[in-house]
Amino acid sequence: MGDGKQGGTMVEIPKFAGGLMGQSEQNPIAVVQAKFKEVEHKFKGWLAKxxxxxxxxxxxATSAAQGAAIGAFMGTLTGDTSSLITPPPNAAGLNPEAMASLKQAQAFTGGPLVQARNIAVMTGVNAGISCVMRRLRGKEDVQSSMVAAFGSGAIFTLVSGMGGPNQAANALTSGLFFALVQGGIFQLGQKFSQPPVEDVYYAKTRSMLSNLGLQNYEKNFKKGLLNDITLPLLTDSALKDANIPPGPRLLILAHVDSSNPELKERRRGSR
Incomplete structure (x- = not known):
């Protein structure tokens, strides 16, 4: 211990220990997600060809399989309630409207197999029609989405037994309902998913405020219509009218003057 070798040996860490520690600290969920995304990307690339x-x-087929899995899971939760609405012994004597209502209830509260079939048909038809429309029209828009929803809603009504005595009319009604709902959802999704359009006339102004740490006053500039065109013309009174405090006004004017010496000399001469 006197020469310190033992102490040095005890604290020595192998060169590969850091790599092993880094691998052990890696999140296994993140690794699985990365692998899944890689496989999904390759699958989409193959499918596009x-x-x-x-x-x-x-x-x-893939969408129907996913829908079947979801439907089977839902069926396990609603399987017990489906027994409460089974047809009575005298079901043959019921009027067509009552039988249609009974079938509608069974379509949504059936067991795993019934739910798997219904959801698989709905999701599979929707995805298939969407795929065809996208390839034929070269884009995915609200019209294509509504056509796919109409087809899936109509087929779902027929397969699930919700059609009642007039299956064609009920399938048409359900298809229209599905299409309208899907169209509304598509429009909302487009509205909230699109990033706000950048105003090109505020690019320099936004950059200046960001460099000065005054991003909070960007709304004041926009409200006062102070943009890149008016940036060289800024005065203390103009900034004051935009409700910008004295301290930020001084910083902004100093920045404008430093970037435009001629304007600075012109202001001095006008005083």
Whole structure:
């Protein structure tokens, strides 16, 4: 211990220890997510190279499988309630409207197999029609979304037994309802997902305020219509009219003067 070798040996860390520690500290969930995204990206790339019938069939099948899994899970939660609405012994004597109402209730409260079938049909048809519309029209818009929703709603009504005595009319009504709902959802999604359009006339102004740490006053500039065009013309009174305090006004004017010496000399001469 006197020569310090033992102490040095005890604190020595192998060169590869840092790498092992880094690997052990890596989040396994993040690794799985990264692998999943990589596989998904490759699958989409392969699918985009296929013909329209192949792509539509694969998309329909995969979406139907996902819908079946969701429906089966829902069916396990509603399976007990479906027994409460089973047809009575004298079901044959019920009027068509009563039987239609009974079938509608069963469509949403059936067991795992019933729910898996219904949801699989709805999601598969929706995805398949969306795929075809996207390939044919070259874009995915609200019209394509509504057409896909109409088809899935109509087929869902027929397969689930919700059609009642007049299946064609009820399928048409359900399809229209699905289309209107999907159209509204699509429009809302587009509205909230699109980033705000950058105003090109505030680029220099925004950069100046950011450099000065005065980002909070950007709304004052916009409200006072002070943009890049008026930036070289800024005066203390103009900034004061925009409700900007004295301290930020001094910083802004000093910045404008430093970037435009001629303007600074002109202001001095006008005093």
């Amino acid at each position: 296929q013909s329209l019938p192949v792509e539509a069939a694969v998309v329909t």
